[in-house]
Amino acid sequence: MDLAIETIDLTKKYGSLVAVNRLNLRVIKGTIHGFLGPNGAGKTTTIKILVGLLKPDGGRAIVLGEEVHGDNPRARLKIGYMPELPKFPRHLKGWELLDIYGQMYGMPLQERRARIKRLMEVVGLKGRENDLIGEYSKGMQQRLGIAQALLSEPELVILDEPSLGLDPVGMVEVREMIREIAKDGVTIFLSSHLLSEVEQVCTHISIIHRGICLAEGPLKDIISKISGTAILEVEVAETPDKIVEAVKRLPFVSNIHVEGSKVMIETNADGDVRPQISRAIIETGGTIIYMNVKMRSLEEAFMRLIMKSG
Amino acid sequence: MDKPWKREPKLIGQLWAVVRYELLWNIRKKKFIGVLIVAFAITTLNLTLPVILRRTYNMPIEANPDYVISNSGMGGLMLFLFALVTVMNSISGEFEGGTIVPLLTKPVSRTLILIGKIVAAFITIFAAYLLLYAYMIVGGTLIYGSQNNLNLTPLCILGDLLSTFVWVSIILALGSLTKNTILTSVIAIMVFLAMNIGSSIISVFTESAWMLHYLPGNGAAGYIKVVGQPMVYAGSISTGTDNITKMIIQYCLHPSVNVTYVKVEWRGGTPQGGLSSLLKELYSEPLSLVLFRAISVAAAYIIALITLAWYVFKRTQILE
Numbered sequence A: 001m002d003l004a005i006e007t008i009d010l011t012k013k014y015g016s017l018v019a020v021n022r023l024n025l026r027v028i029k030g031t032i033h034g035f036l037g038p039n040g041a042g043k044t045t046t047i048k049i050l051v052g053l054l055k056p057d058g059g060r061a062i063v064l065g066e067e068v069h070g071d072n073p074r075a076r077l078k079i080g081y082m083p084e085l086p087k088f089p090r091h092l093k094g095w096e097l098l099d100i101y102g103q104m105y106g107m108p109l110q111e112r113r114a115r116i117k118r119l120m121e122v123v124g125l126k127g128r129e130n131d132l133i134g135e136y137s138k139g140m141q142q143r144l145g146i147a148q149a150l151l152s153e154p155e156l157v158i159l160d161e162p163s164l165g166l167d168p169v170g171m172v173e174v175r176e177m178i179r180e181i182a183k184d185g186v187t188i189f190l191s192s193h194l195l196s197e198v199e200q201v202c203t204h205i206s207i208i209h210r211g212i213c214l215a216e217g218p219l220k221d222i223i224s225k226i227s228g229t230a231i232l233e234v235e236v237a238e239t240p241d242k243i244v245e246a247v248k249r250l251p252f253v254s255n256i257h258v259e260g261s262k263v264m265i266e267t268n269a270d271g272d273v274r275p276q277i278s279r280a281i282i283e284t285g286g287t288i289i290y291m292n293v294k295m296r297s298l299e300e301a302f303m304r305l306i307m308k309s310g
Numbered sequence B: 001m002d003k004p005w006k007r008e009p010k011l012i013g014q015l016w017a018v019v020r021y022e023l024l025w026n027i028r029k030k031k032f033i034g035v036l037i038v039a040f041a042i043t044t045l046n047l048t049l050p051v052i053l054r055r056t057y058n059m060p061i062e063a064n065p066d067y068v069i070s071n072s073g074m075g076g077l078m079l080f081l082f083a084l085v086t087v088m089n090s091i092s093g094e095f096e097g098g099t100i101v102p103l104l105t106k107p108v109s110r111t112l113i114l115i116g117k118i119v120a121a122f123i124t125i126f127a128a129y130l131l132l133y134a135y136m137i138v139g140g141t142l143i144y145g146s147q148n149n150l151n152l153t154p155l156c157i158l159g160d161l162l163s164t165f166v167w168v169s170i171i172l173a174l175g176s177l178t179k180n181t182i183l184t185s186v187i188a189i190m191v192f193l194a195m196n197i198g199s200s201i202i203s204v205f206t207e208s209a210w211m212l213h214y215l216p217g218n219g220a221a222g223y224i225k226v227v228g229q230p231m232v233y234a235g236s237i238s239t240g241t242d243n244i245t246k247m248i249i250q251y252c253l254h255p256s257v258n259v260t261y262v263k264v265e266w267r268g269g270t271p272q273g274g275l276s277s278l279l280k281e282l283y284s285e286p287l288s289l290v291l292f293r294a295i296s297v298a299a300a301y302i303i304a305l306i307t308l309a310w311y312v313f314k315r316t317q318i319l320e
Helices: A043-050 A094-104 A109-122 A138-150 A168-183 A195-201 A219-227 A241-248 A274-283 A298-309 B011-027 B030-056 B067-071 B076-087 B092-097 B100-104 B110-144 B150-178 B181-205 B209-214 B241-253 B287-315
Strands: A003-014 A017-028 A032-036 A058-063 A079-082 A156-160 A187-191 A204-209 A212-218 A231-236 A253-259 A262-267 A288-294 B221-225 B236-238 B258-264 B279-286
Touching (some): A017 A212, A043 A058, A079 A138, A094 A138, A219 A298, A231 A274, B030 B076, B030 B110, B067 B150, B076 B181, B092 B181, B236 B241
Parallel strands (some): A079 A156, A156 A187
Antiparallel strands (some): A003 A058, B221 B236
16 A cells, blocks of 8 residues: 555643654655645644654654655655745735745746646736735635645645635635645645535545644544444334334334334444435334435534544 | 655745745844934935035045045944844844744754744845945045046945955844844844944943954954055045954054054043043054954854754754
């Protein structure tokens, strides 16, 4: 399994505070990996180590096969990074900034110019590229932040709260952008407080709390592992008493409760149990009007995990 | 990693990117533009005031073929101001504004970033001095006729640059240590004032002028003397790192002269024989040695302080 990011017992301390505590993180290449945790969990510290802004006190961090340890420009060559609420020199024009950054990546002039033109369109800054950054709004600086992260066509894009400061339309655009980039096989490591955003775009997640990784893996697996499996919502034509009795007898059913003509069935099975439930209902003479699988949300799983870890 | 530039970006291209980044900042700084305007205003005043005064009193304007050479060498305050406005926030401003984060996450080493900033400061100040000297030469020639020793002008610019870079390195080191522009500026101004006021006191009233040879700034005051003669043209001279250009000019014009250091010795009562009778000669040394020492001291400060700035910048972690 090819890894874009791997940390082994990564540790970072600020005095007596352990911000990152023997963190083991594995981000698979080509995935959109959400990096979640409450405030102060160690997300930004971990990201800063990955991009060379901080030096770890222990353990290792490997990004796209390059060992990261402080100032290693080679490791940053393949990474595009957008910091949380990015700040850019106010005296530069939008295109000047991207042109200079492109030059730092070693991009040839023609390629730089073409890429900048394209990116300005993509992030919605077309027509404002000749304005000084000092005249940009917060949202525009955020968009510029995304553009500079994508400038060098990196193999790994690290986005720290990319939607912060954006209006709802901007947020949707960012989500679309992330999906588009990922289509080209680019790995995206996304730190976000917006769990709904993560749920909509990420294929994999890591949840950290107090510098420790609490869960990691494919998004759906994590949700089901933490929250138990799905809830089946079944609406029947008859009084559901008999049906409840029959369904309760099924071995994978953990809980049932009734809301009028609706029966909410909690299961702990791994696979799809709708056929067995349908059969059990029909065998009691019941008529199914409607059946829906209600997945637990990431928010629910996240809260459960954080509360559990204390 | 399909594209060749992704494998091995050219170092020179990356350096030029940092230089561009910094140059665009320098030339758009209001403070820098302000100091440049002041420098041009002072040069204009220096060029035209004698003419205006002579016109006012109906005196003829005399040709002065030594106008440019005798006015070459920026004053200590101008050197300091150019250094201050160019690099006062080169490092600290990046930390304060948060712009250091995207900059340091690009595939450019911190060493290269610092070198780029220094190169940009050099180009900026060099261009400013080039413009000022060109203005002085053109103005001097138009007003005072053809000028002597203009071949020394490149050396004058180099001397002024060396003097300025002592202050540049002090300010860069302070910026790297404090990461605060106001603190950097205040400390730099205090150092400048201490060096200038302190050196005058030490030089005039004590016998410890020797220590000023090793400090940045104005240095010790002395007289240029040819052995056997009381004094030569251009009389007094200061020997510090701020006065390298003036020493270069004197050395080129009078290579074998000595610099004699003096102190004021107050004996009470009215001095007999004028103010010069209060001066006590301390010791003399060849101007060549004084110049060589000033250049060496300036170079030592520049190397040591830029190394300090580099060391601190390289080790700094970005917490915010």
